[in-house]
Amino acid sequence: MSNPGTLDGVLAPVLTPFTNTLMPHLPLFVGLARHLMGQGLGLAPFGTTSEGNSLGVAEKVELLDALVGAGLDMGRVMPGTGCCALSDSVALTSHAVKRGCGGVLMLPPFYYKNPSEDGLFAAFAEVIERVGDDRLRLYLYHFPQQSQIPITHGLIERLLAAYPATVVGIKDSSGDLANMETMCRAYPGFKVFSGTERFILPVMRAGGAGCISANANIHGPAMLDLWRRWQEPEAERLQADLGVFRAIMEGMPLIAALKALTARRTGEYGWRRVRPPLVALAPEAEIQLVERLGQAGIVL
Structure with a gap:
């Protein structure tokens, strides 16, 4: 275990489940989070895979509070708190800190394109200073x-x-x-996580911290096995x-x-x-996916 x-x-x-009215389904969310953490994984809710930018601030707060209420180790939780609106980023980040999250994962404000480095620095600095x-x-x-x-x-x-x-x-x-x-090599002590399991081994060899990958929702134990054993002959x-x-x-x-x-x-x-604009996977595509995984010897 990590x-x-x-x-x-x-x-x-963590994937975000929805009810038939497309509201966050708290019991299913907590159930998946507990399952994943029980496998030894940390949690990174409200990013791309979680449909995080399709969720409002109040919904993310409610989902985060559900994890706290379930008694999960919040030190192993890194919620996404980067929003286009400065006040939203501050509110989410402050709440995550108060709830004991081990860290937050922050996108830059992403609506206005080609911002200057000065502008991006100011955006992150304002959040840090306002959270205080x-x-x-x-x-x-x-x-x-x-x-x-x-x-x-x-x-x-x-x-x-600066920080x-x-x-x-x-x-x-x-x-x-x-x-x-x-x-990894330029910033000693700076934790670099690969966003794909394809690079767990080379990133660990360079001094990285690990991996945050969408597929960990299904295939996490195999990723964790490599992370634990990256120095062994079997790693390749x-x-x-x-x-x-x-x-x-x-x-x-x-x-989907x-x-x-x-x-x-x-x-x-x-x-x-x-949630729209995404659409659910077509039944025929789901069948093909399961067949391909089975042919590769991968069992859910």
Whole structure:
């Protein structure tokens, strides 16, 4: 198991279930969170996989409070709190800190394109200053394909210089392994998480902290096994095995596919629901996905 109360290892970006009126389904959410944490995984709710930008601030607060009420180890939770509105980012981040979360994962404000480095620094600095809590541990979220706003090395260096005890790491979902390796080596003590299980082994070899991958909702134990054993002779084979699952899932609309697999695993049909503009996985596509996983020897 990853260390209790810490945010190293493998974190699952927890899927968000919805009722038939498309409101967050708290019992299913808590059930999945407990299942994932019971496997030794940390939790990273309200990011891309969680449909986080389709959820309002009040909904995220309610979901976070449900985890607290369930008695889960909040030191192993890294909720996404980066919003376009400064006040929303501050409110969510403050609530996460007060609820004992081990850290927060923060997108840059992503609506206005081509912002200056000065502007992005100010955006993160304003959140940190307004939260004003020494317990805050902020992880940057670098996902330029989705946000269109990259987290540059220059920005990281400025934030580390200004807030060395607060800005402590990054999730890199760019798919750029060289960027991850460079950050691991350039910023000692800065926790670098790969956004794909394809790179767990090379990132750990470069000095990284672990992985935060959508597929951990289904395939997390295999990722955690590699993270634990990355220095063993079997590591290359374990990494290759993870690539098989990843390749199958990359041929599908990822969130809808993960929800369909979760519905099959749990027997709860409601897991198939997504919020518009996403659409649920078509039944024929779900059957094909399960068949491909079975052919690869992967059992849910």
